[in-house]
Amino acid sequence: MSTAETIAKNAHIASTILKTLSDSERSQALQEIHDGLKLHKSQIIEANQKDLTNAINNNLDGPLIKRLDLSKGDKFDSMLDGILEVKELEDPIGKITLARELDTNLNLYRVTCPVGVLLVIFESRPEVIANITALAIKSGNAAILKGGKESLETFKVMAQIVNEVIASKTKVPENSIQLISTREEVGALLDQDKFIDLVIPRGSNALVRNIKSNTKIPVMGHADGLCAAYIDDEADLKMACKLVVDAKTNYCAACNAVETLLINEHIAVTDIQTIFQSLFDAEVTLHITTELLDQLEQEFIAKNKKFITTATEEDFHTEFLSFDLAVKSVKDVESAMSHINLHSSKHTDLIITANETKANKFLNGIDSAGVYWNCSTRFADGFRYGFGTEVGISTNKIHARGPVGLEGLVCYQYQLKGTGQIVGDYGNGGRAYIHKDIDIRTLNQ
Incomplete structure (x- = not known):
């Protein structure tokens, strides 16, 4: 089994466990991650300064350097606030969006559930690690994160802190959040459509178009902000x-x-x-x-x-x-x-x-x-929309559009609950379906 397949398969296994955790367990994990990052702020900023120095020495574009700088203004504190905002949001999993009585004691429910495994590829913005980690865990999704080489030092330190906190202080399963560092790993992961459910690129037009051209996995994102x-x-x-x-x-x-x-x-x-x-x-x-x-x-x-x-x-x-x-x-x-x-x-x-x-x-x-x-x-932002933070902006016309928060990271499944009914009992003079809608308001309380 290849390294990419192992990473993707481990993420898939973790996702099947993560989605069974209670909202309180997932939310508590976010509190621990917030506290861990806050405790190690000086270490993170020190690593970020190394990235900034390298960026300046390599003559990177001004906008890229601005995105990279985690110490500018209240950017670090805003990143931490975003984690807590997500923590306090309503649980997006297990919401009943449709309920229908097909027959007596045969009830159909449409229930929100996690997408599964997210592959998130981003450039220069190190705070994305915290954003995506928070959104993924809260929504019950496993995530594989790949940051840009220009933010590698910050990326490594934050990844280490997040992983240590998850392993030692939470019930979140191992491999729920995995971080990779090489472009070669990304290319191989884009072939793992068996285990990865959604790719979310955050970066340049060239990055997004390249990803869309090299994977069978659904891609959610935007190429330009024109x-x-x-x-x-x-x-x-x-x-x-x-x-x-x-x-x-x-x-x-x-x-x-x-x-x-x-x-x-x-x-x-x-x-x-x-x-x-x-x-x-x-x-x-x-x-x-x-x-x-x-x-x-x-x-x-x-x-x-x-x-x-x-x-x-x-x-x-x-x-x-x-x-x-x-x-x-x-x-x-x-x-x-x-x-x-x-x-x-x-x-x-x-x-x-x-x-x-x-x-x-x-x-x-x-x-x-x-x-x-x-x-x-400038109001087009997940935080300003009250989503806590965002996984990115989607210009797609299916599933999720605009700033994508928790709601954009869940889909749904149909759950049918019966008492032994079989299809052979219906039609040809047998039983008839009732098809009566059930009021979902009381079911979601």
Whole structure:
């Protein structure tokens, strides 16, 4: 048996035990993991600093370094808070979503259950280890985690702590959370469709597309976070400035940061310049189409030339992950929708308008996982949605979509409970099915 097959098979065996633990046992495990990581914070940060030094020495991109830094602001504490948020969430396993009496004492139940074994592949973000571990254990799934080489030192230390805590202080079975470190192991695991139930890639477009091309296992994830904001001619100007600046600059390396700005062509040039100035003041470089540039006052352009460049068509297909924003004007809300549905990565898109009719048309017409009206695209996040944390963002249209929390990590099975009935008793003059729905409200109490 190959190493990959052993890893996958062990995860499968662990998953069959993990899902039988009570919610209190799984939740207590999360508390222990939280406490273990908190206790060893200095050790983790020290390892993270080694990764940051290596990243800088290897001239990695700025956005990648930002994602890697676990000591920035309250990032470490937020990671720990995410574990506790998941701990306090309602148990997603064993919920009855349908109950039907097929016949007397023959009752059918549709019950939520774990997906099984998750293979999660991510780049640069070391906090993903804590996020996925929490979500996997709470939802009764085993997980195999592969971090990027740029976060290897942090990855190794956190993995050791998590595994030691699980083994010594919880009822979670061995191999429920396994961590691998080489690309070769990933390639081999992608062939283990017998034991691995779902692959969740978190990283670049190239990473996701490569995984989708090299496995038979279902893949849940998004390739790009190409988010757009449309400012309508009935938008509140002050609100528009505030929202666009936040959506671009709050954390430009995030997949929910806005990358394209569409402006209604009927907005006055002075108002357009006010919007642009708010972005220039935040040190955002605008990639503006020639048609829109020609409308701006020459004095205004000269004053801000440091932050102005001429847009290319490629800019509207680009996830900058930096203080860059592609800008063009559009005729109306329908034109904005057309542009977004053609260029969007189907992540999260925004309309800013005071007109509810236009807003509803946009909300219903945009083919993305998240569609917003008058609020920043940066809200597209599992923590902000109250999911505790997220396993990732899915732009798929089946099973789970948008920020994926616990609900996205369970599926369901049908359980039929009888008293000795056989199919031969029914039909051809025999017994008839009742097919009477049972009220599930009391069953889930």
